[in-house]
Amino acid sequence: MSEYNRVVIPIGPQHPSLKEPGCFTVTLDGEKIVDVVVGIGYNHRGLEKACESRNYIQIIYLLERICGICSHTHTTAFCQGVEELAGISIPRRAAYIRVIVAEIERLHSHLLWLGVAAHEIGFDTMFMYAWRDREAVLDILAAVGGNRVNYGINTIGGVRRDIDDSLRQDILKMTDALQEQVKYYQELALTETTLAARLAGIGKLSGEDALKYGAVGPVIRASGIDFDIRAVDPYAVYAEIPFKVITDTHADVFGRTVVRILELLESIEIIRFCIKNMPDGDIVTKAPRRIPAGEVISRTEAPRGEDIHYIRSNGTERPDRVRVRAPSEANWHAMRHMLLGQYLADAPITIAAIDPCFSCTDRAIVINSGRETELMDWPRLRQYSIDWYKKRGIDVASIKIPERRMYF
C-alpha cells in the first residue's frame, strides 16, 4: 500500500467515546491502524509543582484530587512515604482501615470500568447494570468518608475516620449483595458468546511485550504475569491477608475483563477478612509537622496498577519534590503497541481496556535525549542557576517574587 492510501483521523480531545480530554491521531491504511500518536497533557495542571508550595497536610488533599477515581491510592502512597521519612509507624487498626477503603475503591473503580467498557462495545444494558451496582459501593464510601468521591480518609500517621460496628455490618451486607451480582457478570462474561466474540483477540499484548513496554495492573496480569504490588512489595497489612493474584492467559481485552471481574471477587474476600480481623485501638499516631530530610519511593497497587510516589523532604514543612508516576502513565506505551494493526472499530474498546485515566497521566516529564547527562546536587544546581543569570546581567537576589495567592 502506498502512502497515498493513508488517512489520518484525529480522535479527541472532545469525543463521544472519551470522557476525558486526550487526543489520538490515528493513521489508517484502509481500516487498519498503522500508526498512533497519543497526545496527552490536556489535563496537566501542575500538581507536582504545586506540592512544593504546600505543607504536607495540604498536599494530601491536593494529591487526592489527582484523580477522583483512585483518590485513596494516591494519598496512601504519599502518606506511606512521608511516614517512612518521619520514621513513624501507623496503628494496625489504621492500616486495616486503609486496606478496607482501598479495596472498596477497587470495587467502585472496576465496576465503573466494566460499565464503560460495556458502553464502548454498545452493550448499554450492562453499563447501566454495573453503574447501578456501583451506587451501593459509593454509598458505603460516603458512609465511611463522608463524600462519594474524594473521601479524605488518609492523614499522615493513620486515618481520619474510624469504621464502627454498624458500619462494618453495612459493609458486609453490601459485599454480600455485590458478590451475587459480580458472579452474574462473571457468568455473563464467560458464557455470553457475543461478548466473548467481541472482546477476544482484540488488543493482543504478549507477556514479553507487556514487560518490554512496562505495562502494569490488570493489563500485565491479563498477559499472564503475576505482578501486583500488594503481593510483591506488601504495604499496609497486605502481608497478613491471604489473597490470590489474579492472572489470565488470554492476553487480550477479554482477558482484561476476566481479570477485573475476578479481582472484584477477590477484593470482596479481602474486605471480609479485614472486617473480621480488624484489631481495636487508635486510628492515628501523632506526626511531626516538619519532616526530616531524606528521600523515599512509595508504591501502592491502584485499581489500574502500580502507583509510585517519590518524595524528597528537606527538614521543613514542605517537600522539595514530589513525583507521581500514576499507573495509566505506564500503560500508554503498551496501548500504542496494542492498537497497531487493529481495525479502527476496535480502537475505543482497546483504549478503554487499559482503563486510561488522563488526569493521572498528565504529568510533565522533560527528556533531553542525545545529550550527556550528569547528576547535580541541589546546592550545585542552585549555584549554577545563579551564575547563569549573573552571566546575563540579572541579579537573582534582587528580584522580588510576589507572594503566592493563598486560598486556604
Add this chain to the structure above:
Amino acid sequence: MVQADTLWKVMAEQAMIINYSRGDNALSLLKKAIAWGTRKSPWIIHFNAGSCNGCDIEIVDALTPRFDLERLGILQRGTPRHADVLVCTGAVTLQTKDRLKQIYDQMPEPKFVIATGTCACSGGVFNGCYCVMGGIDSVIPVDVYIPGCAVRPEAIISAVAKLLGALEAQQKGGGKDADRRSDHSQVSREIQYFKG
C-alpha cells in the same frame, strides 16, 4: 416559505405558548419554538476542562439508573452542535482553554453553561497552579454554578431543574431576559436560510 410556516405553526400550537394568528413574525416564532424545545428536552454535552475526574463520573452517574437525568428529558450528546447545555468540569488548563472556547462557539444559540464542581466554579484546589486558568468563567460565560468537591448527582439534578425553571420563567415573562444573550446571529442566519 410555506413549508416552514406550517412547521412553525405546528410546533407553536404544540407549545401552546403563542397564538399564530396574532401575527407573530417568523423570527419570534422560531425563537419561541426553540425555547420550548430547550425547556422540554435540553440536550447536554459534557466537557472535561482539566478536572480530577471526580465530577465527571458524578455527571455520568447522574445519567445512570439511580438518578436518571433522562426522566427530565435530558439527553447526553456527543457533539457540541447538538447540545443546548454545556456541562463543564475542571479548572481550565492552558491546553484545554482554546478547545473549551471552540466547543462553546460551536454550540447553537440559545446555549447555557453549567460549571460543575468547586474547581469549575473557582479553580478550587488547583488555584495557583502554573497550568490553570481558574474557573470556567475565566474563559466562557457561565449560567449555573454547582459547588462541591465532588458535586453529588443530586446537586447536578437540582441545578438542571433550576435552569429549566429559570428558562420557563423567562419564556413566560418574555421581555429582555429572554434575549439575555444578545447574539442571536445564528438564529437569524437560519431564518435567512429558510427564506432563501
